[in-house]
Every structure is written in structure tokens, then in C-alpha cells.
Amino acid sequence: MKIVVCMKAVPDPKKASDIKIDPETKTLVRRDVPMVINPLDRHALEEALRIKAENDAHVTVLSMGPPQAGNIVKECLALGADTGILLSDPNFGGADAFATAYTLAMGIKKLGDVDVVLCGMASSDGATEWVGPEMAVMLGMPVVTMVKEISGYEGQSWEVKAALENGYRRVKVQLPAVFTVTRDLNSPKTLSFSGIIKARKKSITQWGFTDLGVPAETVGVKGSPTIVTEMRPVENTREVLFLTGSRDEKADQLVQKLVEVGVL
Amino acid sequence: MNAMNHGNAPVWVIADQEKGNLLPVTPQLVGKARGLAHELETTVDVVLLGDGIEAHARSLIAAGAARIFMGNDPELANYHPEVYSGVIVKLAHEYQPQIILMGSTSVGRELAPLVAARLGTGLTAHCIDLGINQDGILDQIIPAYGGEITIVCPERRPQMATIAQGVFPAPELDRERGGEVVSIAGPFQSSGRMETLEVVIEQPEGIPLGTASVVVAGGAGAGDETGWNEIVQLSTILKAGLGCTRPAVDEGWADLESMIGQSGKMVSPDIYLGIGLSGEQQHMVGITGAKVMIAINNDKKSPVFSQVDYGVVEDCRSFLRVLLEKIREYKEQKANN
Numbered sequence: 001m002k003i004v005v006c007m008k009a010v011p012d013p014k015k016a017s018d019i020k021i022d023p024e025t026k027t028l029v030r031r032d033v034p035m036v037i038n039p040l041d042r043h044a045l046e047e048a049l050r051i052k053a054e055n056d057a058h059v060t061v062l063s064m065g066p067p068q069a070g071n072i073v074k075e076c077l078a079l080g081a082d083t084g085i086l087l088s089d090p091n092f093g094g095a096d097a098f099a100t101a102y103t104l105a106m107g108i109k110k111l112g113d114v115d116v117v118l119c120g121m122a123s124s125d126g127a128t129e130w131v132g133p134e135m136a137v138m139l140g141m142p143v144v145t146m147v148k149e150i151s152g153y154e155g156q157s158w159e160v161k162a163a164l165e166n167g168y169r170r171v172k173v174q175l176p177a178v179f180t181v182t183r184d185l186n187s188p189k190t191l192s193f194s195g196i197i198k199a200r201k202k203s204i205t206q207w208g209f210t211d212l213g214v215p216a217e218t219v220g221v222k223g224s225p226t227i228v229t230e231m232r233p234v235e236n237t238r239e240v241l242f243l244t245g246s247r248d249e250k251a252d253q254l255v256q257k258l259v260e261v262g263v264l
Numbered sequence: 265m266n267a268m269n270h271g272n273a274p275v276w277v278i279a280d281q282e283k284g285n286l287l288p289v290t291p292q293l294v295g296k297a298r299g300l301a302h303e304l305e306t307t308v309d310v311v312l313l314g315d316g317i318e319a320h321a322r323s324l325i326a327a328g329a330a331r332i333f334m335g336n337d338p339e340l341a342n343y344h345p346e347v348y349s350g351v352i353v354k355l356a357h358e359y360q361p362q363i364i365l366m367g368s369t370s371v372g373r374e375l376a377p378l379v380a381a382r383l384g385t386g387l388t389a390h391c392i393d394l395g396i397n398q399d400g401i402l403d404q405i406i407p408a409y410g411g412e413i414t415i416v417c418p419e420r421r422p423q424m425a426t427i428a429q430g431v432f433p434a435p436e437l438d439r440e441r442g443g444e445v446v447s448i449a450g451p452f453q454s455s456g457r458m459e460t461l462e463v464v465i466e467q468p469e470g471i472p473l474g475t476a477s478v479v480v481a482g483g484a485g486a487g488d489e490t491g492w493n494e495i496v497q498l499s500t501i502l503k504a505g506l507g508c509t510r511p512a513v514d515e516g517w518a519d520l521e522s523m524i525g526q527s528g529k530m531v532s533p534d535i536y537l538g539i540g541l542s543g544e545q546q547h548m549v550g551i552t553g554a555k556v557m558i559a560i561n562n563d564k565k566s567p568v569f570s571q572v573d574y575g576v577v578e579d580c581r582s583f584l585r586v587l588l589e590k591i592r593e594y595k596e597q598k599a600n601n
């Protein structure tokens with residue numbers, strides 16, 4: 001079984017609030033926010049590794065991003081992925097969800113004979129959820145989004161539970177198929193020393209624009225139906241009154257405030 | 265599809281129903297679509313798929329739709345990605361809408377990208393506002409990077425966006441308004457590669473966030489499970505709905521269902537308490553109309569403090585321990601008097 005996990009390098013969500021819109025230039029001010037694996041993609045990789053441990057599976061990690069995103073792919077190799085591919089080319093830059101899905105789909109087509117494509121249900125930075133399902137359309141595969149449990153594997157047919165607002169649906173799907181996953185699916189393991197050692201022998205393949213053999217107008221900013229036309233910072237919406245004094249005094253004032261507004 | 269002559273092309277809303285019940289987001293979107301259509305000098309159509317849904321066609325016309333494309337068939341009772349997207353794509357090719365709006369519901373957020381990819385067009389996720397710019401193009405506003413950004417789909421058509429329930433108000437219904445119902449005939453068959461075996465609806469635990477009059481929301485500042493547990497205790501003792509930011513979901517402390525904001529739930533409590541969170545726009549846009557907003561954060565410069573009425577600059581973990589103790593004391597005293 002051939003599994004591809006699509007992985008996005010994102011600014012560390014814990015520090016993402018350091019990226020701001022400059023009120024003067026209306027452009028992004030990026031401090032040194034480190035790039036990490038998109039947290040939900042980490043669950044997708046974990047599931048692939050779990051399947052690999054139980055079955056005969058080959059796990060490929062596929063990421064599109066700048067050359068630095070190679071570090072994320074390397075980390076995935078150390079976590080246990082067999083092959084790492086980075087789609088990196090200046091032509092891929094500025095891609096929206098549609099162009100990203102297309103580029104990843106072309107990477108998956110180039111790999112060939114893929115049975116399962118896994119990715120997180122959303123990216124922590126853009127918060128779009130489109131790449132998984134749009135890839136599925138472009139690959140001609142069925143898709144199930146928000147998968148929280150893979151409950152049955154029977155050859156080329158999988159049974160999964162997918163989250164709904166207040167519950168779930170059980171779905172049976174013929175492979176090859178795309179699944180986007182939630183964090184309920186599993187608990188990712190941390191990096192092991194032996195994994196890091198083993199990963200040293202694995203190398204990352206980098207594919208650029210010419211390797212995919214697609215028209216230039218289908219990738220990156222040219223292949224993106226949507227564009228950002230304006231950015232603006234949000235002004236203060238309320239005037240804050242800070243409670244003062246010792247911790248104890250602040251707590252007393254807050255209790256008083258909660259009484260005043262009728263919560264207590 | 266590319267933009268051609270879309271002068272009077274309609275604005276579409278894809279209706280969202282669960283077990284035959286129309287979700288509130290649908291009339292909200294019809295209300296907004298009517299405003300957009302008015303500016304574009306066109307009308308609103310709704311695609312309504314399900315089984316036993318005839319009555320909803322009338323109410324959506326009352327909400328502002330001029331035409332309903334209704335697929336009312338047992339085969340459409342449950343959402344099926346291939347079948348539903350197939351019907352919508354076929355209709356879109358035939359009637360060429362210039363805009364398609366869908367709810368950011370669990371069905372909408374899967375169906376919208378399937379439709380967009382098949383139509384080869386753009387799709388903006390979880391907008392917090394929509395408008396028509398001077399070029400007659402849909403401005404799609406989303407929160408990002410401590411502010412807001414405007415996204416447009418300048419050339420390809422239709423322009424597509426998803427919007428969460430509660431972003432736009434429910435429109436006033438006018439039962440006198442007339443409209444046309446166009447029945448969509450089957451067969452509605454799929455390739456058989458996917459089958460929904462069962463849809464299970466579970467009763468949510470605790471106080472429902474959407475209607476809670478007090479909301480306690482926690483974020484990364486909780487630090488760990490123990491810290492998070494104190495936020496949970498505070499919500500319990502205040503009989504508040506418990507919400508969170510994305511980092512709390514990523515850490516595994518809270519469920520996705522309790523995430524407040526652009527890609528989560530919209531809430532409109534009287535009182536909001538934000539604890540150990542930084543006031544990111546993606547979260548803050550989810551709180552509308554709160555009378556009093558309070559934040560606890562250890563960083564006085566945190567953006568959250570420009571968006572609340574009362575601020576406590578303290579590490580939430582040590583502060584909550586004291587606060588919980590004092591609330592318990594207050595409650596005991598009150599009970600004894």
C-alpha cells in the first residue's frame with residue numbers, strides 16, 4: 001500500500017500572533033517565527049505510520065513550500081516516513097488553496113499508484129480546509145473530510161468515522177481516496193533518537209516546476225483564482241480598565257465585577 | 265468558468281439541512297445575498313437538496329429568494345459528496361451564477377471545495393463580511409494577522425465563499441413575497457465509491473456555547489491539562505459555556521466543537537471572559553454583541569487588552585486558583601445569608 005501524507009510548514013501557532021499587519025505599509029511584519037509541521041498534518045502522519053506498522057505500507061511525505069520547508073520534511077523522515085518530497089520552485093510561490101491543491105495533486109500523480117492520501121483537515125495559518133477535497137477532485141478520487149477514526153480496513157475498502165457538528169457519520173470508501181483528519185484520530189509520538197539516526201540515511205527529493213510538467217499558468221500566483229487586495233489592522237474596539245493591586249486584590253475586584261454584572 | 269457577461273447573473277445560496285431541518289445559516293445567507301443582489305441589480309436563487317423539504321422552499325422565498333432549485337428526493341435525504349456536488353455543478357453550468365455562498369457547516373466545508381474545484385474557481389473560507397466593490401466584484405473579508413484582509417476572485421466565476429452561522433442576522437420573513445420553485449429531477453446516482461452507512465447525532469455536553477449568556481474561553485496560556493482544568497472549573501462555577509481558541513484544540517485540551525471564531529462557532533454572550541489567550545482576530549470575531557468583556561493574560565501588551573472592558577495582568581494559572589477560591593467563598597457566604 002502506498003500512502004502519501006501532505007504536509008504544510010506553518011509559522012509556529014504559539015508564536016503566530018507575532019506576525020502582524022503594519023498599520024503604515026499595510027503589509028505583513030514577520031518577526032522570526034519558526035516554521036513547524038502544521039499540527040493537524042502531524043496526526044495524518046501518525047496515522048500513516050500506524051497503518052505502516054500493521055500492514056505493508058510505504059509512507060511518502062509530500063510538502064510544497066520554500067526550500068526551508070525541507071526541514072519539516074526531514075523531521076517527518078525522522079518520525080518514520082520512508083520517502084520525503086519537497087515541491088519547491090519560485091513558480092509555486094503565492095499559491096492560494098486551489099493552486100496549492102493542484103500542485104500537490106500533480107506531485108501525487110507523478111508518484112503514481114497512490115492508494116491513500118492523508119492530510120490535516122485544516123492548516124493553522126490560513127485556516128482554509130480546501131486543499132484535501134480540492135486535491136481529491138483534481139485526482140478523481142473520493143474524499144472524506146474531518147476523519148476522527150479509521151475503523152476498518154478491508155483491502156481496497158475503508159470504513160471511517162467523520163466528525164459532524166453534533167456527532168459523526170460512518171462512511172465506507174473505495175480506495176484510492178483522500179482523507180483529511182482531525183486531532184481525535186490519534187496522539188502523535190515524539191521524535192526518537194533512533195529515528196533521527198535512521199533519517200540521516202534518507203534523502204529528500206526536490207521537484208520543481210519543470211519536474212511536474214504542467215503549464216506555468218496553473219501554479220503559484222498565476223494559477224490562483226483568488227488574490228488578497230487589502231490588509232488592514234483592526235483598531236482598538238474597547239477601552240480597557242486594568243484591575244490593580246496584589247493578585248488577591250485583583251481577584252476580589254473581579255469577583256465584585258462578576259457580581260455587578262449578574263454572573264454571581 | 266471565466267468571467268464573461270455576468271451582469272445580471274444571479275447570486276446563489278446553497279441551503280444546508282440536517283435530517284430535513286433547515287439550518288439557521290441558510291436564511292441568514294439568503295438575507296445577505298439579497299443585499300448583494302440588490303447592489304448587483306440581480307436576484308437570489310437557492311439550491312435546496314433533501315427529502316421532505318418542500319416547506320423550506322416557501323420560507324426561503326419569504327427570506328428573500330426569487331427562485332428555488334429544489335431536489336426533493338429520498339436519494340438526496342442524506343448529504344452525499346459526489347451526488348450533491350454533481351447536482352450543484354450541473355446547475356451552475358446551466359444557470360451561471362456570479363456568486364455562490366455556503367454555510368461553514370460540516371457539510372458546507374466539505375461540499376464547497378468539491379464544487380469550487382469542479383468549477384475551477386476560487387473559494388474563500390469562513391468570511392466575516394462580504395461586500396460589492398466599485399468593479400462589481402465580491403469583496404470577501406476574513407480576519408488574519410491581528411487585522412482583516414480582503415480577498416477577491418477577479419476573473420473566474422462563480423465567486424465562492426463560506427460563512428459561519430451567526431455572522432449575518434436572520435432576515436425578516438415576508439410571506440407575501442412571490443418566487444418560483446424549479447424541481448430538479450433525478451436520477452441522483454453516485455459512482456458507488458462512497459457510501460454513508462450511518463449519521464449519528466449526539467447531544468452536546470455542558471451549556472451550549474451558541475446560546476450561553478456567559479462564555480468562558482481559554483487559550484494557550486493555560487499551559488497544560490492542569491491549567492486547562494482550572495478554566496473548566498471556572499466555566500462550571502459560573503454556569504458558563506466553555507469555549508477556546510485553536511491552540512487549545514491543537515494541544516488536545518478542548519474539542520473542535522468548542523472553538524470560537526472565524527472557523528469555529530459564533531457566540532453572542534452578555535459576558536465574555538477570555539483567559540490565557542492573545543486576542544487573535546480569528547477568535548475575537550466570533551464574539552459579537554457582548555455587553556462586558558474581561559481578559560486575563562500575563563502580558564500587558566497582549567492585543568486582547570485592546571478588545572475588552574476589564575483586564576487582569578496575571579499568569580492565569582496562579583490567578584485562577586485564587587479567583588476560584590474567592591468565588592467559592594462568595595457563594596458559600598451568599599448561601600448562608
